[in-house]
Amino acid sequence: MRYAHEVDKVRAAERALMARSPEGALMRRAAAGLASVCAGLLRSGRAGVIGPGEGVYGSRVVLLAGSGDNGGDALYAGALLARRGAHVTAVLAGSKTHEGGLAALRSAGGRSLDADDPAGSVAAIEAADLIIDGLLGIGGRGGLREPHATLAGHASRSVATIVACDLPSGVDADTGVVSGAAVRADVTVTFGTYKPGLFVDPGAGHAGVVELVDIGLGPYLGDPDVVLPQAADVDLWAPGPSRESNKYRRGVPGVVAGSKTFTGAAVMSVGGAIRGGAGMVRFASAEHSVELVRHRWPEAVTSVVDTSLSEVGRVNAWVAGPGLGTGEHAEALLAEVLGTDLPVLVDADGLTVVARRRDLLWRDAPTVLTPHAGELARLLGTEADQVEARRLEHVRRAAEELGATVLLKGSTTVIAEVGRPVRVNPTGTPRLATAGSGDVLSGLIGAFLSGGASAIDAAAAGAYLHGLAGRLAASGPASDERPPDDREAPISAYDVIEAIPAAFRTLTG
Numbered sequence: 001m002r003y004a005h006e007v008d009k010v011r012a013a014e015r016a017l018m019a020r021s022p023e024g025a026l027m028r029r030a031a032a033g034l035a036s037v038c039a040g041l042l043r044s045g046r047a048g049v050i051g052p053g054e055g056v057y058g059s060r061v062v063l064l065a066g067s068g069d070n071g072g073d074a075l076y077a078g079a080l081l082a083r084r085g086a087h088v089t090a091v092l093a094g095s096k097t098h099e100g101g102l103a104a105l106r107s108a109g110g111r112s113l114d115a116d117d118p119a120g121s122v123a124a125i126e127a128a129d130l131i132i133d134g135l136l137g138i139g140g141r142g143g144l145r146e147p148h149a150t151l152a153g154h155a156s157r158s159v160a161t162i163v164a165c166d167l168p169s170g171v172d173a174d175t176g177v178v179s180g181a182a183v184r185a186d187v188t189v190t191f192g193t194y195k196p197g198l199f200v201d202p203g204a205g206h207a208g209v210v211e212l213v214d215i216g217l218g219p220y221l222g223d224p225d226v227v228l229p230q231a232a233d234v235d236l237w238a239p240g241p242s243r244e245s246n247k248y249r250r251g252v253p254g255v256v257a258g259s260k261t262f263t264g265a266a267v268m269s270v271g272g273a274i275r276g277g278a279g280m281v282r283f284a285s286a287e288h289s290v291e292l293v294r295h296r297w298p299e300a301v302t303s304v305v306d307t308s309l310s311e312v313g314r315v316n317a318w319v320a321g322p323g324l325g326t327g328e329h330a331e332a333l334l335a336e337v338l339g340t341d342l343p344v345l346v347d348a349d350g351l352t353v354v355a356r357r358r359d360l361l362w363r364d365a366p367t368v369l370t371p372h373a374g375e376l377a378r379l380l381g382t383e384a385d386q387v388e389a390r391r392l393e394h395v396r397r398a399a400e401e402l403g404a405t406v407l408l409k410g411s412t413t414v415i416a417e418v419g420r421p422v423r424v425n426p427t428g429t430p431r432l433a434t435a436g437s438g439d440v441l442s443g444l445i446g447a448f449l450s451g452g453a454s455a456i457d458a459a460a461a462g463a464y465l466h467g468l469a470g471r472l473a474a475s476g477p478a479s480d481e482r483p484p485d486d487r488e489a490p491i492s493a494y495d496v497i498e499a500i501p502a503a504f505r506t507l508t509g
C-alpha cells in the first residue's frame with residue numbers, strides 16, 4: 001500500500017520533526033533526494049538530448065524557483081548538481097527568493113536570472129536537458145498566477161525531462177484539482193509522504209512517475225487520507241478457494257441484470273462473476289436475457305423472473321442493475337434485493353432507480369455503488385464535469401450522504417467508505433472506456449462480496465483486477481520489444497473477461 005497525507009498532516013509532522021532536527025536538515029534531505037533522482041535521469045540518458053552515459057557533467061539544468069521552500073529545495077538540489085559539473089540556471093519567479101538556496105547555488109557556480117527577463121528564461125528553458133519545477137509545492141493555492149503560469153507553459157512545451165519538486169506546480173496537493181495552467185512532469189520527487197493529488201486525476205496525469213524521498217516524517221504523520229493499493233494488498237482482499245471449499249462455501253452471487261431490451265450487460269456481468277472465482281453464479285432476469293446468458297455461460301444457474309426473486313435460490317450477495325431498465329419492474333427487483341440482509345452491489349440502471357428512491361439505501365447490510373461521473377452527478381444532484389474535476393470530494397460526499405461504499409469509475413477510479421482512507425485504483429487504461437466494461441466490474445466485485453470480502457476490499461480488489469485485465473487485454477503478449485502502453489489496441493468488454501485469469505496470476509507472481 002502507498003500512503004498519502006493531506007497538507008495539514010504534512011505540516012504538523014514537519015513541525016514535530018523539525019523541533020528534533022538541526023536547522024535546515026529536512027530541506028537538505030529533500031534536496032539531496034531530488035538531486036540524486038535528477039543525476040540518475042541524466043546518467044541513464046532519459047533526460048532531454050543527453051545521450052546514455054553522458055551524465056551530470058556538462059548537462060544543462062534549469063531550475064524554476066518560486067518564492068517558498070519548494071523553490072529552496074530546487075535551488076539546493078541545483079547546487080548539488082552544479083558541484084558535479086552541471087550548467088545550472090535558476091529562473092527566479094515570485095515576490096522573493098529562498099536566500100540560503102540561492103547563495104548555495106551561486107557558490108557552486110550556478111547562475112540565476114529573473115523571470116521578468118522573458119527572452120532569457122525562454123532561451124534557458126529551450127536549451128535545457130532537465131528542468132526542475134520548484135515553483136510551488138504544498139503551499140500552492142488556486143490556479144497558477146503569473147509569471148508561474150507562463151513558465152509552466154514553456155516548460156511543458158520543451159523537450160527537456162521535467163522533474164517536479166514535491167508535486168507539479170498547479171496541482172492541488174490535497175485533491176489533485178488543476179485550475180488552469182500546471183506543470184506536466186515526467187517524474188515527481190515527493191518528500192516525506194505521497195500527497196493525495198499525486199494519485200488522483202487530473203493531478204495524477206501531471207505527475208508522471210512518482211518517487212518518494214524519505215525525510216524522516218514517518219513517525220509523525222498519523223493515519224493516511226488516501227491510499228494506493230498494490231498487488232500484495234489485492235492478493236489478501238480477493239477471496240480465493242481454500243482446501244475445504246466447495247462451490248457454496250466459495251460464494252454464490254446472485255446477478256439481477258438485463259431485461260427484454262438490454263441483454264449484453266447481463267452476459268458481461270455474469271462473466272465477471274464467474275471469472276472472479278464465484279463458486280456458482282445465479283442469474284435472474286427476463287426470458288430473452290436468460291436465454292442469452294445460458295447460451296454464453298452454461299455454468300450459471302438461471303431463473304426467469306418477473307417482479308419477484310423468491311424462486312431464485314440461496315445466494316450470499318447480490319449484484320443488481322446492469323441493463324435492468326429503470327421502470328417499475330426494475331424498482332421492485334431492486335427493492336427486494338436491498339430489503340435483504342445480504343451485501344448488495346448496485347450498478348448502472350440500478351443507480352438511476354436509487355437516485356429517485358434513496359430510501360432503498362437505508363439498510364444495515366453492506367451496499368456498494370459503482371457509478372461513473374454522470375451517474376454520481378445524478379445521485380448527488382450536480383453535474384458530471386464537476387464530479388470529474390473534483391473526484392475525491394464527490395466520492396467522499398456520496399459515501400457520507402448515501403451511507404454506502406462508493407466506487408467512482410473513470411480515469412482514476414476512487415473508492416470511499418465513511419471512516420476510512422479513500423482507496424485509489426492504480427491499474428486501468430483508457431481502453432477500458434468501452435461498452436460493457438463496467439458490467440464486468442460489477443460481476444467481479446459481486447464474486448468477491450459473495451466470497452466474504454468486506455465491501456471496500458471487494459470494491460478495491462475488483463477495480464484493481466479489472467484495470468489490470470484491461471491492460472493485459474489491450475497490450476497483448478509481453479514478448480514484444482515495445483513497452484505495454486505503446487502496444488495497446490482497442491478491446492471489447494469480453495476481452496476483459498478473458499484476461500481476468502491472467503490478471504489474477506500476476507498477484508501471486
Ligand SMILES: NC(=O)C1=CN([C@@H]2O[C@H](COP(=O)(O)OP(=O)(O)OC[C@H]3O[C@@H](n4cnc5c(N)ncnc54)[C@H](O)[C@@H]3O)[C@@H](O)[C@H]2O)[C@@H](O)CC1
Nearest residue numbers: 014027067068069070136137138139140141143144145166
Ligand atoms: N513540509 C515539509 O515537511 C517539507 C517541505 N519542504 C518543501 O517546502 C514546500 C512547501 O514550502 P512553502 O510552505 O514555502 O510553500 P511553497 O513553496 O509551496 O509555495 C509558497 C509560495 O508560493 C506562493 N503561491 C501560492 N499559491 C500560488 C499561486 N497559485 N500562484 C503563484 N504563487 C503562489 C505563495 O505566495 C508563497 O510565496 C514543500 O512542497 C516542499 O517542497 C521540504 O523542504 C522538506 C520538508
Ligand SMILES: [K+]
Nearest residue numbers: 133136167169
Ligand atoms: K513543484
